[in-house]
Amino acid sequence: xxxxxxxxxxxxxxxxxxxxxxxxxxxxxxxxxxxxxxxxxxxxxxxxxxxxxxxxxxxxxxxxxxxxxxxxxxxxxxxxxxxxxxxxxxxxxxxxxxxxxxxxxxxxxxxxxxxxxxxxxxxxxxxxxxxxxxxxxxxxxxxxxxxxxxxxxxxxxxxxxxxxxxxxxxxxxxxxxxxxxxxxxxxxxxxxxxxxxxxxxxxxxxxxxxxxxxxxxxxxxxxxxxxxxxxxxxxxxxxxxxxxxxxxxxxxxxxxxxxxxxxxxxxxxxxxxxxxxxxxxxxxxxxxxxxxxxxxxxxxxxxxxxxxxxxxxxxxxxxxxxxxxxxxxxxxxxxxxxxxxxxxxxxxxxxxxxxxxxxxxxxxxxxxxxxxxxxxxxxxxxxxxxxxxxxxxxxxxxxxxxxxxxxxxxxxxxxxxxxxxxxxxxxxxxxxxxxxxxxxxxxxxxxxxxxxxxxxxxxxxxxxxxxxxxxxxxxxxxxxxxxxxxxxxxxxxxxxxxxxxxxxxxxxxxxxxxxxxxxxxxxxxxxxxxxxxxxxxxxxxxxxxxxxxxxxxxxxxxxxxxxxxxxxxxxxxxxxxxxxxxxxxxxxxxxxxxxxxxxxxxxxxxxxxxxxxxxxxxxxxxxxxxxxxxxxxxxxxxxxxxxxxxxxxxxxxxxxxxxxxxxxxxxxxxxxxxxxxxxxxxxxxxxxxxxxxxxxxxxxxxxxxxxxxxxxxxxxxxxxxxxxxxxxxxxxxxxxxxxxxxxxxxxxxxxxxxxxxxxxxxxxxxxxxxxxxxxxxxxxxxxxxxxxxxxxxxxxxxxxxxxxxxxxxxxxxxxxxxxxxxxxxxxxxxxxxxxxxxxxxxxxxxxxxxxxxxxxxxxxxxxxxxxxxxxxxxxxxxxxxxxxxxxxxxxxxxxxxxxxxxxxxxxxxxxxxxxxxxxxxxxxxxxxxxxxxxxxxxxxxxxxx
Numbered sequence: 048x049x050x051x052x053x054x055x056x057x058x059x060x061x062x063x064x065x066x067x068x069x070x071x072x073x074x075x076x077x078x079x080x081x082x083x084x085x086x087x088x089x090x091x092x093x094x095x096x097x098x099x100x101x102x103x104x105x106x107x108x109x110x111x112x113x114x115x116x117x118x119x120x121x122x123x124x125x126x127x128x129x130x131x132x133x134x135x136x137x138x139x140x141x142x143x144x145x146x147x148x149x150x151x152x153x154x155x156x157x158x159x160x161x162x163x164x165x166x167x168x169x170x171x172x173x174x175x176x177x178x179x180x181x182x183x184x185x186x187x188x189x190x191x192x193x194x195x196x197x198x199x200x201x202x203x204x205x206x207x208x209x210x211x212x213x214x215x216x217x218x219x220x221x222x223x224x225x226x227x228x229x230x231x232x233x234x235x236x237x238x239x240x241x242x243x244x245x246x247x248x249x250x251x252x253x254x255x256x257x258x259x260x261x262x263x264x265x266x267x268x269x270x271x272x273x274x275x276x277x278x279x280x281x282x283x284x285x286x287x288x289x290x291x292x293x294x295x296x297x298x299x300x301x302x303x304x305x306x307x308x309x310x311x312x313x314x315x316x317x318x319x320x321x322x323x324x325x326x327x328x329x330x331x332x333x334x335x336x337x338x339x340x341x342x343x344x345x346x347x348x349x350x351x352x353x354x355x356x357x358x359x360x361x362x363x364x365x366x367x368x369x370x371x372x373x374x375x376x377x378x379x380x381x382x383x384x385x386x387x388x389x390x391x392x393x394x395x396x397x398x399x400x401x402x403x404x405x406x407x408x409x410x411x412x413x414x415x416x417x418x419x420x421x422x423x424x425x426x427x428x429x430x431x432x433x434x435x436x437x438x439x440x441x442x443x444x445x446x447x448x449x450x451x452x453x454x455x456x457x458x459x460x461x462x463x464x465x466x467x468x469x470x471x472x473x474x475x476x477x478x479x480x481x482x483x484x485x486x487x488x489x490x491x492x493x494x495x496x497x498x499x500x501x502x503x504x505x506x507x508x509x510x511x512x513x514x515x516x517x518x519x520x521x522x523x524x525x526x527x528x529x530x531x532x533x534x535x536x537x538x539x540x541x542x543x544x545x546x547x548x549x550x551x552x553x554x555x556x557x558x559x560x561x562x563x564x565x566x567x568x569x570x571x572x573x574x575x576x577x578x579x580x581x582x583x584x585x586x587x588x589x590x591x592x593x594x595x596x597x598x599x600x601x602x603x604x605x606x607x608x609x610x611x612x613x614x615x616x617x618x619x620x621x622x623x624x625x626x627x628x629x630x631x632x633x634x635x636x637x638x639x640x641x642x643x644x645x646x647x648x649x650x651x652x653x654x655x656x657x658x659x660x661x662x663x664x665x666x667x668x669x670x671x672x673x674x675x676x677x678x679x680x681x682x683x684x685x686x687x688x689x690x691x692x693x694x695x696x697x698x699x700x701x702x703x704x705x706x707x708x709x710x711x712x713x714x715x716x717x718x719x720x721x722x723x724x725x726x727x728x729x730x731x732x733x734x735x736x737x738x739x740x741x742x743x744x745x746x747x748x749x750x751x752x753x754x755x756x757x758x759x760x761x762x763x764x765x766x767x768x769x770x771x772x773x774x775x776x777x778x779x780x781x782x783x784x785x786x787x788x789x790x791x792x793x794x795x796x797x798x799x800x801x802x803x804x805x806x807x808x809x810x811x812x813x814x815x816x817x818x819x820x821x822x823x824x825x826x827x828x829x830x831x832x833x834x835x836x837x838x839x840x841x842x843x844x845x846x847x848x849x850x851x852x853x854x855x856x857x858x859x860x861x862x863x864x865x866x867x868x869x870x871x872x873x874x875x876x877x878x879x880x881x882x883x884x885x886x887x888x889x890x891x892x893x894x895x896x897x898x899x900x901x902x903x904x905x906x907x908x909x910x911x912x913x914x915x916x917x918x919x920x921x922x923x924x925x926x927x928x929x930x931x932x933x934x935x936x937x938x939x940x941x942x943x944x945x946x947x948x949x950x951x952x953x954x955x956x957x958x959x960x961x962x963x964x965x966x967x968x969x970x971x972x973x974x975x976x977x978x979x980x981x982x983x984x985x986x987x988x989x990x991x992x
Contacts, residue, residue, distance in 0.1 A: 118319065120213070121153045124209070145315070221274075231407065292360070302411065335447065395408070509528075770885055793807045806822040837849075974990040
């Protein structure tokens with residue numbers, strides 16, 4: 048028996064003893080007994096009296112209301128006794144607007160809170176409403192009962208209300224909608240003022256929910272409800288469905304956190320009046336209405352699913368059979384299983400593991416097993432997996448997902464992928480007791496313990512990725528980055544942190560966090576040993592030794608409210624966010640109505656804040672998750688992650704913005720100064736290794752840098768409109784000649800997305816090089832002037848398979864022609880287009896004969912006639928010196944180039960791509976040229992014939 052039930056029995060026993068004493072005439076003794084009981088449990092007398100009276104009053108909602116035309120009675124258990132109070136009132140108003148004239152009865156028990164809303168009379172206890180149709184703002188429905196303050200987390204309150212509503216308003220079909228915060232299998236319906244409960248806080252657990260609904264059905268003489276729905280977060284879990292199996296025919300819920308607006312009741316309630324809809328079809332229509340409401344808003348996180356609970360038994364049976372099949376090979380496939388759980392579609396950030404046993408760890412069941420069988424052919428072709436897929440398809444009637452959760456298949460599962468994350472309370476759920484899931488996890492943990500290894504990082508260097516050489520600094524918008532070497536077995540993930548060095552406080556303030564992806568080109572990764580097939584190819588590392596290079600161009604993203612822009616932690620360490628083009632930014636959300644809450648702000652592919660998730664602390668020390676709609680005057684305290692030289696990382700406030708009309712991201716170069724990169728590797732069994740490497744960022748003080756600063760005013764949609772011919776960038780910059788590449792780019796207003804440009808690339812005579820692709824260009828003028836290019840799918844969101852491109856555009860006018868010069872920020876390549884048709888660009892800053900971007904002109908450059916000509920190495924490398932310029936080739940492909948001058952026995956060269964200054968000692972001997980770099984490495988070249 049849990050502590051709550053013990054307290055209730057003590058109270059009940061005290062009341063009985065007091066009643067017996069009164070009947071015997073011992074009034075004083077009765078008062079002392081009752082007061083003593085209340086003192087023992089630490090509750091004020093008024094609270095318990097209120098709770099007792101409130102609970103009993105729910106058992107009488109008036110005489111039975113018969114109605115032969117009543118098709119549905121929809122019973123809503125709405126706990127707004129927390130920070131969701133304003134949404135409760137809004138949803139009540141929507142129910143009034145959507146209620147049909149006949150055929151549908153809606154009975155709502157609503158408990159309000161203090162301090163969040165003063166609307167509709169500002170009452171703060173509970174009311175039972177019989178919803179009446181009304182199109183005016185404000186709640187106008189009939190109050191059937193005013194029971195006072197209630198503990199909505201008490202299953203007896205739910206059971207009493209449900210029983211009475213079912214008896215008082217009989218109908219052909221019945222629905223129960225549970226409304227509040229949701230936390231999956233852990234708990235739901237959180238009441239912040241719960242009389243009779245410890246600390247006046249309570250919430251419903253799954254076993255309590257089953258007890259309450261089963262008891263109400265028995266008391267009302269019904270076998271089951273037709274529909275149970277959860278208008279709350281995270282409740283579309285297999286564990287939840289298992290708990291209510293047999294209590295309803297269909298279920299509706301969300302795998303992810305739900306938007307603060309919740310159900311659009313004015314759109315959903317009318318569906319209940321359609322007599323032609325069966326229960327499964329109605330459930331699917333609810334999901335469709337939810338999706339139709341949020342999809343046009345491009346809400347990036349919302350999900351909704353409908354389930355046929357009659358098909359649950361088959362799903363559980365086939366799942367057990369599949370788990371048995373997978374478990375047979377765990378000693379060999381445990382790494383695949385761990386990765387499948389870790390990298391599958393998740394409904395919290397991967398950083399959620401910081402909470403340990405309190406972490407959410409809810410993943411999509413179908414996606415997890417699809418990932419697993421993707422690397423285990425014996426499972427993919429097994430009859431057990433085939434049966435599981437069919438059963439899942441029958442159980443999930445329908446599922447609608449945002450682009451962030453496009454891999455979701457409808458139903459979630461609690462999946463702690465390591466033993467230190469497993470919450471023992473999970474074993475009390477009906478699913479844990481009646482399935483093989485917990486046993487499978489235990490077997491997985493046992494094999495993990497037998498394969499506990501720590502990865503080792505051998506070192507990090509700052510390098511030029513073009514020349515594969517060690518350099519002393521990162522140049523803004525250059526072709527530099529880092530190379531590090533590591534070895535290990537069973538590596539789970541590699542996370543990169545980049546931040547500003549705060550030497551005064553001996554710490555690094557991290558503003559960029561990302562999951563390191565393996566290079567797409569295998570030649571960039573040297574693997575000495577490979578022992579197994581890779582899964583999730585872009586993220587999973589094989590066993591053995593790796594030498595990995597990755598780029599950092601000295602840029603950063605800032606958060607702006609339109610008036611000022613501040614740094615924050617830009618977090619792309621979650622695979623789902625990365626693939627959906629979403630950026631997560633941690634913050635503290637502060638507003639008088641809610642206080643201070645830890646928040647994650649999600650920015651969509653347009654770099655606009657599209658969703659805000661908050662973690663709401665509960666009085667029992669737990670957390671619930673909720674999406675909120677920020678108020679314009681709310682303070683957003685942007686966070687960065689502080690990594691002290693000694694001690695554990697923690698979040699610190701980098702600055703504060705008002706929300707105003709919303710936040711957006713802009714890109715800018717990181718200011719020159721001292722920085723640090725931190726690499727952290729985690730193994731499958733929980734061991735970690737980390738290394739820190741300091742480096743400076745240097746300003747780009749060349750023609751490209753100056754052109755960027757001067758040209759941002761010219762970057763407008765209007766100046767891009769029209770047709771541009773692509774010309775050979777190398778010939779243009781080296782020889783000043785316009786040589787066509789035989790292709791044309793066309794920019795025009797996008798027909799469906801205001802503010803975006805439709806981009807087409809075609810050959811002469813109109814041959815589209817990318818037919819069927821909806822390619823769009825997005826202009827950003829704040830910070831660095833940028834053009835971002837995406838390929839949209841049929842729903843108008845980026846297609847993850849194509850990724851996106853980002854370039855720095857610069858307009859120029861020369862010899863009577865308008866040019867569009869661009870630097871690809873991912874590859875570092877230069878592009879040139881010349882205007883052929885369309886509106887004449889209106890340029891403010893560009894000047895005729897402007898120097899070509901990326902070709903610096905150092906003062907006092909001297910020619911070196913002896914160096915002039917082409918030089919070739921035995922390995923196929925080549926370097927060409929003209930009077931003032933140089934170019935470097937590998938296998939005939941141009942890699943880098945720029946200008947140079949000779950100072951004694953040194954060549955001082957400037958790179959046109961990275962902006963770096965390179966110094967080589969040189970020695971000429973006949974037809975042989977020796978070059979020695981700053982690290983002492985010698986390169987031997989011979990004059991080409």
